[in-house]
Amino acid sequence: MSMEHKQRQIEATLRLAPVVPVVVIDDVKAAVPMARALVAGGIPAIEVTLRTAAALEAIRAIAAEVEGAIVGVGTVLSAKDLHAAEQAGARFAVSPGVSPHLLAAADDSNLPLLPGAATASEVMALLERGYRFQKFFPAVPAGGAKLLSAWASPLPQVHFCPTGGISLISAPEFLMLPNVLCVGGSWLTPADKLKNADWEGIEQLAREASALCG
Template sequence: MSIEQKQQQIAATLRLAPVVPVVIIEDARAAVPMARALVAGGTPAIEVTLRTPAALDAIKAIAEDVEGAVVGVGTVLSAKDLRAAFKAGARFAVSPGVSPGLLDAADDSELPLLPGTATASEVMTLLERGYRHVKFFPAVPAGGHKLIGAWASPLPQMKFCPTGGITLASATDFLSLPNVVCVGGSWLTPADKLRSGDWAGIEQLAREAAALR
């Protein structure tokens, strides 16, 4: 699959909802009911981060058992991560930054990558590699909506999914920008609701996020 085709897949995934839930999951048994709640709430693209031992099992369970979910993998750092996530059933990958090795591995992988950026130089590098959709991370500490807004004029070819420090209240600051497709948010799956199995609460948070535009 070409970089253009993979970028088209990423674009379609990012347009599914205004918010992509970013999930840190400790217990893979929670994955399926959590994902069903997110899909029911209108946020079907789900990024499960590789920050816990349960992540790959959670991705596999969602991919196999949750109709309507588009499950992706986050915190991808290496070719090994891409291979493991693809095998588990992930449909897209997200990285916190970029490295030559990771970009080379993504070229050889069938898994579409949403690479992380925090500077204009990184954006320019990814444009040269054929990317047209990237993550902006960590969005709020790195400069927030004002920085991305400033990039819209000199770098109009690139579209962003800002992630990091964004809340329901601040999401519209980003979503109102012409170069922002969606935002990533961890507030939809808070640790206390995952631990207690409050799937109705997670569905409600998803509904609020899906209604942002």
């Protein structure tokens, strides 16, 4: 698959809703009902991070059983992570930053990558490789909406999904920027709601997120 095709796929995914939930899941049994709650609330693109032993099985279950879900993988650090996620049925991959080995693996993979960048130099280096869509991480500690706004004029070709420290309250500040397509956030699937199987609560959080605008 060409880089241009993968970029179009990433763009389509990022435009599905104002927020991509960043999910840390410990129990595979929670994956399907959680994803159904998010989709019911208007949030179809779901990033399951590779921070737990349950992550790949959760991705596999969501991909197989949840109609309307576009499940992706987060915290991708290596070629091994990328391959395992693709085998599990992930539709997109997200990395906190990049390395030469990861970018080489992404070139050879059909799984579209949303690479992380935190400086103008990193954004430019990724743009040279064809990445017009990038993750700005960690968004708030790295400079927040003010930094992204400053990049909009000199780097208009690049659009971002800022992630890291963003909440329901602060999300509109990012979403109003011309170079932001959506934000990533962990507040849609808090650990207590996952542990207590509060799927109605997660659906409500998703509804609030899907109603966001800049």
